[in-house]
Amino acid sequence: MLKKRKLSEASIPTSSMADIAFLLLIFFLVATVIDVDTGIGLTLPEYIENPETVEVPKDRMAALLINETGDVLLDGQPISLFQIKNTIKPRIQSKIDLPSNKKLIVSLKTDRKTVYNAYVQALDQVKMAFFEVRDEYSNSRFGNDYDDLAVDEQKEIKDAVPIIISIAEPEKVSK
Amino acid sequence: MKFEKKRASTKQDIPTASLPDIIFMLLLFFMVTTTLREVEVLVDFSLPEAEALEKIENKRLISYIWVGKGNKIQINDSIVMLDDVQPVMYGKRQALPNVIVSLRVDKTVDMGLITDIQQELRKAYCLRINYSANIKI
Numbered sequence A: 001m002l003k004k005r006k007l008s009e010a011s012i013p014t015s016s017m018a019d020i021a022f023l024l025l026i027f028f029l030v031a032t033v034i035d036v037d038t039g040i041g042l043t044l045p046e047y048i049e050n051p052e053t054v055e056v057p058k059d060r061m062a063a064l065l066i067n068e069t070g071d072v073l074l075d076g077q078p079i080s081l082f083q084i085k086n087t088i089k090p091r092i093q094s095k096i097d098l099p100s101n102k103k104l105i106v107s108l109k110t111d112r113k114t115v116y117n118a119y120v121q122a123l124d125q126v127k128m129a130f131f132e133v134r135d136e137y138s139n140s141r142f143g144n145d146y147d148d149l150a151v152d153e154q155k156e157i158k159d160a161v162p163i164i165i166s167i168a169e170p171e172k173v174s175k
Numbered sequence B: 001m002k003f004e005k006k007r008a009s010t011k012q013d014i015p016t017a018s019l020p021d022i023i024f025m026l027l028l029f030f031m032v033t034t035t036l037r038e039v040e041v042l043v044d045f046s047l048p049e050a051e052a053l054e055k056i057e058n059k060r061l062i063s064y065i066w067v068g069k070g071n072k073i074q075i076n077d078s079i080v081m082l083d084d085v086q087p088v089m090y091g092k093r094q095a096l097p098n099v100i101v102s103l104r105v106d107k108t109v110d111m112g113l114i115t116d117i118q119q120e121l122r123k124a125y126c127l128r129i130n131y132s133a134n135i136k137i
Helices: A017-031 A081-093 A116-142 A151-160 B019-033 B082-095 B111-123
Strands: A038-043 A061-066 A072-074 A077-079 A105-110 A165-167 B062-068 B072-075 B078-080 B100-105 B128-132
Touching: A017 B019, A038 A116, A038 B100, A061 A081, A061 A116, A072 A081, A077 A081, A081 A116, A105 A116, A116 A151, A116 A165, A116 B111, B062 B082, B062 B111, B072 B082, B078 B082, B082 B111, B100 B111
Parallel strands: A061 A105, A105 A165, B062 B100, B100 B128
Antiparallel strands: A038 B128, A061 A072, A072 A077, B062 B072, B072 B078
16 A cells, blocks of 8 residues: 655745835835934043142143124134134144143133024034044044044144143122 | 747746745834834923934933923923922933933923023932024034
């Protein structure tokens, strides 16, 4: 007696696999949010109850003051918001070769009624000035933009052109 | 005279056997890059525009604070008062020591409030911040 053998092959139908995968794909396509978080980074100083005040020589400071109507004062001179970058740049460049305790400090101060947008624009200008100086310096040193350098080269540039932005301590309002 | 189309003798269909694999590759890419939005933004804000932007490399380190029109502050899922900022952020910092606080602030908000928030953040030792902004075109 012979056993009857089934002739049909046992196989999983795979033709619908692509459809299933497509469905999943569409779900993730729709659910994906590719918004890279971009912004202007800053590191705040630690909070100290009674901060000591240290005198900083005038030529080391670039004091920016933005009032509530968006006017900008740089070291007491009124300038327009978009001039900040070009005014600060040569001052950063002149301090590249100086030791690290003589680099330029940009101090940014606002009124309580200043609009946030004006503050961000000013900060943007300052950051751009620093970035451009970094790029120019790294181009003259290594022949490449700052972003394309190796880590130790980047560190060298960073030491030469540190970004020091000081957000002025808010004045105490007597209540 | 009889015209005959020249036809190659080979099969003319596209091999579809590898189609699922290709789709799975795409699928995997999107699965890996997807970050599902966990919080619902309750405040109304439009970000300022800037040029000197930096990307935040590590998304997991970010913790958001929204400040919308009408000086509303939102952390996590709820609107909070200014006094609550410090304890909440301190807790976050303890869970994640090198947290980056991304401030998503509306353009028209007064700096006074931002300064206050920054003071609270300093007290909570959340010192790395990032002013979220869109690219100026």
